[in-house]
Amino acid sequence: MANSDRIAVLLICLQLLPSGFLGHAAALMDSPLPSRPFRLGSVIAVRLGNTRSCVSGYGNGHAGAPVFRFCIPSWVAFSDDGAALVGEAAKDHAAANPQAAVFGFKRLLGKTFGHEDVQRESFPYKIVYKETSSTGTGIQVAKKQLLHVEDVAAMVLAELKCRAEAFLGHKVHYAVLTVPSYFRDASRLAAFDAVTSAGLEPVRIIDEPTAAALAHGLHENEITKNVLVLHVGGGTAEATVLVHEDGVFEAIGTWHDAHLGGDDFDRRTANHFLQLIREKHSVDIGNDTAKLWKLRAECERAKKELSDRDVARVSVNSIVDGVDLFEPLTRAKFEELNHDLFGRIMSVVDKAMVGSELAEKKELVDEIVLVGGSSRMPRIQELISDYFGGRQVRIGTAAVEPDEAVVHGGALLSHPTAGGYECLGGERRQFGASTDLC
Numbered sequence: 047m048a049n050s051d052r053i054a055v056l057l058i059c060l061q062l063l064p065s066g067f068l069g070h071a072a073a074l075m076d077s078p079l080p081s082r083p084f085r086l087g088s089v090i091a092v093r094l095g096n097t098r099s100c101v102s103g104y105g106n107g108h109a110g111a112p113v114f115r116f117c118i119p120s121w122v123a124f125s126d127d128g129a130a131l132v133g134e135a136a137k138d139h140a141a142a143n144p145q146a147a148v149f150g151f152k153r154l155l156g157k158t159f160g161h162e163d164v165q166r167e168s169f170p171y172k173i174v175y176k177e178t179s180s181t182g183t184g185i186q187v188a189k190k191q192l193l194h195v196e197d198v199a200a201m202v203l204a205e206l207k208c209r210a211e212a213f214l215g216h217k218v219h220y221a222v223l224t225v226p227s228y229f230r231d232a233s234r235l236a237a238f239d240a241v242t243s244a245g246l247e248p249v250r251i252i253d254e255p256t257a258a259a260l261a262h263g264l265h266e267n268e269i270t271k272n273v274l275v276l277h278v279g280g281g282t283a284e285a286t287v288l289v290h291e292d293g294v295f296e297a298i299g300t301w302h303d304a305h306l307g308g309d310d311f312d313r314r315t316a317n318h319f320l321q322l323i324r325e326k327h328s329v330d331i332g333n334d335t336a337k338l339w340k341l342r343a344e345c346e347r348a349k350k351e352l353s354d355r356d357v358a359r360v361s362v363n364s365i366v367d368g369v370d371l372f373e374p375l376t377r378a379k380f381e382e383l384n385h386d387l388f389g390r391i392m393s394v395v396d397k398a399m400v401g402s403e404l405a406e407k408k409e410l411v412d413e414i415v416l417v418g419g420s421s422r423m424p425r426i427q428e429l430i431s432d433y434f435g436g437r438q439v440r441i442g443t444a445a446v447e448p449d450e451a452v453v454h455g456g457a458l459l460s461h462p463t464a465g466g467y468e469c470l471g472g473e474r475r476q477f478g479a480s481t482d483l484c
């Protein structure tokens with residue numbers, strides 16, 4: 047990203063901060079780069095997610111736990127006059143103008159234009175060949191905008207950086223970056239470049255399952271040897287078996303499905319109501335983007351409610367010519383509608399277990415950790431507990447929700463004394479040519 051573009055991104059970021067932050071942000075000092083060892087608050091942890099991205103870290107003088115955590119939708123959109131919107135503002139804009147928004151781009155990071163995964167993707171925006179991109183993969187959105195995938199990611203990361211800086215009251219120059227364990231070198235490098243373009247120097251890169259294990263304090267537990275981490279987010283499901291020894295984790299089996307997550311449950315549930323509307327009103331609203339958008343958002347809300355109760359309502363005003371949709375949805379019906387998706391998640395777990403050669407020795411798995419927002423679904427918790435013979439699973443921690451566990455683990459590594467973790471999870475993977483990520 048050219049310097050002038052980066053400045054534009056950062057300015058946008060400041061404009062989008064909640065009003066309470068603005069006074070704080072205005073007082074930001076551009077302090078010189080702190081020298082190592084780092085001080086508290088000079089390094090932040092960032093997690094670029096497929097649907098949501100988060101930042102977390104310590105404050106000046108707060109030695110205990112990380113003191114801030116902000117998450118935003120991983121969305122970028124462009125208004126009619128070409129201004130860039132990031133996070134909530136982008137997602138809101140997309141509800142009215144889906145063609146002007148970019149999301150789900152984490153899946154494209156580091157993948158060549160000709161890669162079968164890239165060719166199979168289907169988004170409201172166009173994936174195009176871009177000569178100046180190292181992978182050839184570019185994004186065309188809002189007709190005139192032609193972007194590098196890394197630059198879109200950088201816009202989300204720059205927004206997170208801004209929010210952290212506004213909280214801390216000073217500039218931040220360094221970041222711990224978390225990435226999925228299935229990311230190959232090219233994707234890691236692309237994520238690395240995005241962090242750099244956002245104005246941060248990555249000081250450590252850590253696999254997400256390792257970060258989740260850290261968030262649960264498993265590195266402090268000498269008895270824990272094998273850990274299964276299942277991450278189910280909005281768009282991706284990933285299972286990893288880690289071996290733990292003296293505070294160091296190593297992945298011995300991993301499997302993922304890059305098109306399996308909470309969004310699929312929302313789509314499936316919305317399809318059920320589309321069918322109901324067809325039957326009741328003989329009308330198909332499947333091509334009405336705005337109504338479909340509302341229906342999916344409502345199904346997502348109901349899905350979340352069903353994680354805590356047995357019945358939710360799905361209601362959309364005037365879904366068909368002044369007629370409202372107002373229907374109950376039971377947890378049992380939701381689970382029946384999504385039966386095969388739950389099965390696919392368990393297949394991801396089983397494949398990771400087979401890869402680690404522990405599928406026939408499940409009792410050797412000492413800890414089962416669930417992370418990602420979708421792991422709040424009770425059916426996932428039941429199925430995984432059954433798979434391990436009725437064992438207890440860890441979901442979230444007393445202090446951290448499951449969808450924030452990964453960035454929390456990253457934040458623990460941003461602490462100045464985290465050198466004590468000695469390259470935890472990072473040093474065993476040869477990354478690129480020369481980068482020392484520990």
Ligand code: AMP
Pocket residue numbers: 095096097098278279280281307308309346349350351353417418419420421422423448449
């Ligand atoms: P993440 O990327 O980890 O933030 O996960 C995002 C996904 O988690 C989205 O599909 C959300 O709809 C889903 N999610 C968040 N909270 C819940 C909940 N309480 N029950 C079920 N799914 C949830």
